[in-house]
Amino acid sequence: MIPPSALPEEYALSEEIKNASEAVKQIFSIEHRGKKEYNKLVQKELINRIRRHQYDENTAETRIARITGHIRCLQDTLEKYPRNVKAKQTAQELIDRRKKLLKYLRQYDYKKFEWLLEKLNIVYKAHPESLHKLSRKESLRKLTEMHCEDIRQGKLAEYKNLLESQQGPFLKDKIDALKLIRSEQIELQLPITVMEQDIKKVEQQYEEWKVKDDLKQQARKKKKNLLLE
């Protein structure tokens, strides 16, 4: 985030260091000042991203930014020393505190909350309704339920496919039958019950089905080809 050649706060404004040689600059940079100074710079950088005015120290945004800086530094240490339990605990406590502040900010100023998430690169998830330790039984139950639902949906889709494939031949038969009825009614001079419109409607349905079926066939072919490859 911050380059190791950056200068700490107290030297950054100095005129003499600007004209100094590379070696001097390197000695005065945070690379040689230890982790504490580096952490300070990280925090400051985060606060400066969202500061309202120069003396803004204790508003919700700045507090969240400060905590975020602290968390990021602790995470750096944890990457280096993963068995540092104290750092882990502190990080978790700070994350919880930050979450609480974000929760309140969300309640009274949603727009600012969203802006802050973007600026500080934080992900916010709502509190779960019940936070409990997961048991083996619960996990297995949920997975079984999902598996059963999958099977159910698969069977339903298959049955739907079957019914849709039977629609085409049925519509074809229907058109033929309607045409026959109409021609016979005209021939025998009976009252005509089958109109031209009715036949057209069915024909349109048949065309629509054809287009759909073509698409389905193509998709099936593609799948087969993929499997063969």
Add this chain to the structure above:
Amino acid sequence: MYFRKDEFYYCHDPVKKCKTGDIVLIQALPHKMTKLITHEIKDVVYPFGDITDPVTGKKVAKAQYREDIEKQAEIYGKLDSGFDYNKAPARGWQDGKKDFTSKPTYTKFHVFDEEDPYAV
């Protein structure tokens, strides 16, 4: 002693006008839709986290008017890094990116190939 009393209404909202936490106006349906659903949503009066003072009609953040907050910042010397209400996009631009609050979260019960952000 004073006891708070809550009433629950199940409302019909087909276009999903409102989100959790909004203050809305509801109207009784002429006929019950189902056994539970008796009302429909007419309007969102105050969206969640974007509150207007009903007396003065000014926007509010917590116990302060937003105007006053701006004024305070100006007196101290306003910086560009601060949040500007006028430039802010409408609510929901971070939904699904960094803000995962539109659905309830649950305890994570399995490691899937595709991770669900709502699993905690």
